[in-house]
Amino acid sequence: MSASIEERLFTIRYKADRVSHLIIKDQEVCLACPTKECNWFCPSDVYLWHEAERMTSVAYENCIECGTCRIACPEYNIEWLYPKGGYGVTYKYG
């Protein structure tokens, strides 16, 4: 009964803003980061390190606004804001 993360995120209603509310402060810091643990701890797989492009991509449209990355990034390299009022995730059950 386990679903892929895509299927899971499909159960959530989002209203995505045009601009990201999550910003990697400095990609160089990601490059130097030995663990790149944001690729694991995020519950909606927002962060992905791309070796070829040497950058962390941010799928902010999938963000469920939990705040884990802001606290867990070992370099505090993620600028974390709420999406604009009314934007972002809206749950159906909660």
Next chain:
Amino acid sequence: MADERFDAIVVGAGPAGTAAAYTMAKAGLKVALVERGEFPGAKNIFGGVLYRKQLEDLIPEWWKEAPLERKIVEQRLWILADDSAVTFGHRNQRYHDPPNCWTGLRVKFDPWFAGKAEQAGAIPIYETVVTGLLRAGERVRGVITDRDDGELEANVTIIADGVNSLLGKQLMVHREWRPDEVSLAVKEIIQLPKQTIQDRFNLEGDEGCTIEIIGHTCGMAGLGFLYTNTDTLSIGVGVMVSDLKKKRVKPYEVLDGLKQHPAISRLIQGGEVKEYSGHLIPEGGFNSIPALAGDGWMICGDAAQLVNAVHREGTNLAITSGRLAGEAAIRAHEAGDFSASTLAAYDEAIRASFVYKDLKKYRGVHSLLAHEDAEQLFHRLPQALNDAAYEMLLVDGVPKRDKQRKAIRRVKEAAGGAYMDLIRLGLKGWRAMNG
């Protein structure tokens, strides 16, 4: 909304903020209730169990009109190993009347509760993010929102913006939480026919049951839960973020592990996943509570780490803290004085309440969980307990005395090897729960 002036502004329409807004509006104060979600509850999830008592202090017999799922008559605790479970529980007819608690869903409950505050006169300002605080020196004199002309002024601002509390951080009442001061929980809502739920969980009518789960969290400090709603189940697992950082495991894979456990898979079997969600839970406890009031501001609920994780109580502490902040604001309003020394009445009221006393009792739990070996507490000990139970109950001709020795040895080894390790851990656990 440029020139609007309020007696009080409440940031966040969760249980804490709404309780504060309701309390003040009912006393005739002009209150703004600001919420960033499309509606109150839109952004919120919890386990979730709602308790009778603390909301009853505000709204007598509230449960007769609130949207609730099932009345909890049985609470279970399961300690899991890979393919087994040691189980405890308590069921009692007395929980029928008066009821003790219910399961609920935030998308239904929060709007109902906020509606009560609105009826009492609170002015809803939803779909609006408070991005900062208006200051005059030390004094907070209102909020800045993401609306055009988005400044709102008030004599007092109640910060009830939940676990992330960017405003509390801005105000520097707390620095950023350490990764061991929060857990990340992920949850799914699984739909099943009402009758199926009742049959599987041994329930009738609107009766409900809860299961708390220890073990099977990939060796991380954490808890699972499986709660019955009317025609859905809430299943989830929360793990300490400091452990999650180390493990390189995806949070939803921890949940999958739980769902696949043989004791659990049969309970959720055939159900349809209707929603996936995630949220942080404050875990710092007593030692993480920040200053609660200052010039023109008070802070309530998750934003102040007011969660009793051992008893999975959060909404009720939020409601009581919101009510007490509201009452302090009413007195300040009457006195026409919103300085730190007047609002200190809120801090005193919290200290005199169960909120402070309960968090103080469990003050040692956080450091036990943050500093003891999580693999030991949440993997090896549950495993050993299950092995010991298996051994004792298996009738295979081995004398009971030998079995008992072996069972004790297993638990002892999981605790570190010597009797002293077991005793030390037992004492530590006892002290943590009775600090």
